[in-house]
Amino acid sequence: MSTLGESVDLSKEIEAMQGKVEELRAEIFQNLTRWQRVQLARHPDRPYTLDYIQSLTTDFLELHGDRGVRDDPAIVGGFGNLDGIGSVMWVGHQKGRDTKSNVYRNFGMPNPEGYRKALRMFKLAEKFGKPIVCLLDTPGAFPGIEAEERGQAEAIARNLFEMSRLEVPVVIVVIGEGASGGALGIGVGDRVLMLENAWYSVISPESCSSILWRNWGFKEQAAEALKLTAPDLLSVGVIDRIIPEPLGGAHQNPDAMFETMRNVLTEEISSLQKNEKFSDGAALDRRVAKFAKMGFWKD
Numbered sequence: 001m002s003t004l005g006e007s008v009d010l011s012k013e014i015e016a017m018q019g020k021v022e023e024l025r026a027e028i029f030q031n032l033t034r035w036q037r038v039q040l041a042r043h044p045d046r047p048y049t050l051d052y053i054q055s056l057t058t059d060f061l062e063l064h065g066d067r068g069v070r071d072d073p074a075i076v077g078g079f080g081n082l083d084g085i086g087s088v089m090w091v092g093h094q095k096g097r098d099t100k101s102n103v104y105r106n107f108g109m110p111n112p113e114g115y116r117k118a119l120r121m122f123k124l125a126e127k128f129g130k131p132i133v134c135l136l137d138t139p140g141a142f143p144g145i146e147a148e149e150r151g152q153a154e155a156i157a158r159n160l161f162e163m164s165r166l167e168v169p170v171v172i173v174v175i176g177e178g179a180s181g182g183a184l185g186i187g188v189g190d191r192v193l194m195l196e197n198a199w200y201s202v203i204s205p206e207s208c209s210s211i212l213w214r215n216w217g218f219k220e221q222a223a224e225a226l227k228l229t230a231p232d233l234l235s236v237g238v239i240d241r242i243i244p245e246p247l248g249g250a251h252q253n254p255d256a257m258f259e260t261m262r263n264v265l266t267e268e269i270s271s272l273q274k275n276e277k278f279s280d281g282a283a284l285d286r287r288v289a290k291f292a293k294m295g296f297w298k299d
Contacts, residue, residue, distance in 0.1 A: 029247055032197075034232075035223040038205060040197040041176045045251040047258070049076055049092030049135045052175065055258040056265070057081055057090065063121055065113075069150065072114030074106045074142070075186070077121045079130070084266045089125035091118050091186055092135030092175075108177075109142040112155035115185045119159050122166055131169040131269045134186045139204065141182035156185040163188035164288050167279060169272035171265060173243070174198045174230075175250075190276070190287050191268050192238070194230040196245040200238070201228035238294060241268075 032040070040046075053060055057080030064071040077091035093110065096102030118134075125132050141152055163170065163186075170189030178187070178200030194200060208222035209215065227233075230242045243264050246253035276283040 026247060029249075033220070033224070034199075034227070034229050035205060035220040037197050037229050038177075038199050038223055040249050041195075041199050043249060043251050044097065046176055047250055047254050049090075049094045049137060049175070051254065052135060052258065052261060053080055053090050053092075055254075056262050057088070060090070063124075064117070066116035066120060068116060069113040072106075072111050072117055073104055074108055074110040074138070075114035075118050077118060079125075082133075082265065082269075083262065085131065085269050087128075087130050088269070089121055089130050089132045090135070091121055091132065093138040093183075093186075095137065095176075106142055108138045109140055109182065110138065110185070111142050111144075111147045112150045112152045115141075115155040115159050118186050119155075119162055122159075122163060126166050126168050129168060131171070131273065132166065132189070133265060133269075134170070134172045134189065136172065136174045136178045136183045136187055136200075137176035137198075138179055138182045139177050140179040141185065153181075156181045159185045160188055164291070165284060167284070169269055169276065169278070170287075171268050171272070173261070173265075174200045174239070177204075179204050188287070188291060190272055190283065190290075191240050193241045193243055193264065193268070194233065194239045195243050195250060196230055197249050198230060199223075199228040200230075200233055201226050 053076075060078060060080035062076060062078040066072070074094060075091065076094045077089065079087050080090050082088045093108045094105050095108035096105040122132060141147070141156060172187050172189040172192045174183070174192075174194040176195070176198055177183070178194075178198060180202050183200065203211075203226070205219040205223040205226060205228075206216045208226060209218040212218070212222065230239065233239045234242055241264070243260060246256045250257040278284065
């Protein structure tokens with residue numbers, strides 16, 4: 001039979017061990033390699049665009065169709081009320097949770113009509129003077145021949161041009177994968193934010209490896225060379241802010257992630273609405289200059 005003293009000592013030892021486990025866990029996730037962060041960004045339980053919209057907004061009204069070809073489920077969006085801000089236009093990539101829904105969402109890879117649907121929503125937000133939030137999470141625009149036949153490159157280029165001139169605040173958040181023009185097609189804004197374990201790059205590590213080494217076996221080296229993580233991109237001015245995630249990734253504590261996102265978006269949109277006058281053109285000039293200076297460096 002154990003004594004009271006032995007029970008107390010045992011509980012203290014358990015608490016001490018639990019503390020060490022948490023410290024070790026924190027150390028592991030603070031020192032992930034770039035490839036490990038890519039894998040974390042692709043975790044199937046990670047919150048997607050509709051998860052954020054449903055958790056952050058009330059009275060969300062989803063809009064459909066590009067008024068030309070069809071509706072593209074790989075991009076979703078519509079008006080929804082954000083506490084402290086009011087009505088906001090939400091636009092983002094949407095992946096599926098299982099095989100059936102991934103086929104329906106085309107694995108989050110938009111066709112041209114998806115980008116044209118997004119542009120329709122951008123213009124609608126501008127018409128009513130509502131801020132725009134874009135959530136980026138795609139492995140890239142759909143590369144199929146039918147997408148090229150319907151003008152994939154033109155649709156993305158048109159969005160880049162039109163988004164640079166929108167006369168309302170635009171906040172971009174990379175919530176998972178931000179691959180190439182597929183992400184940039186809805187990624188031009190006044191503020192570009194990025195979740196701690198997301199990645200954003202002109203090409204995926206696997207594709208980079210297949211081009212440079214002619215196989216996917218060097219994807220980890222490619223990820224290191226691409227410098228595609230949030231700290232990398234913040235250091236060179238591609239993004240403006242890193243949004244912290246719960247320990248282990250956004251999927252470990254979605255409610256905490258949603259609350260953090262709510263606070264950050266409210267702060268960023270409020271700041272833009274307070275400090276920028278989009279009607280006089282100065283804010284638009286700053287937006288264009290922000291992207292124009294990317295790629296320049298000094299020796």
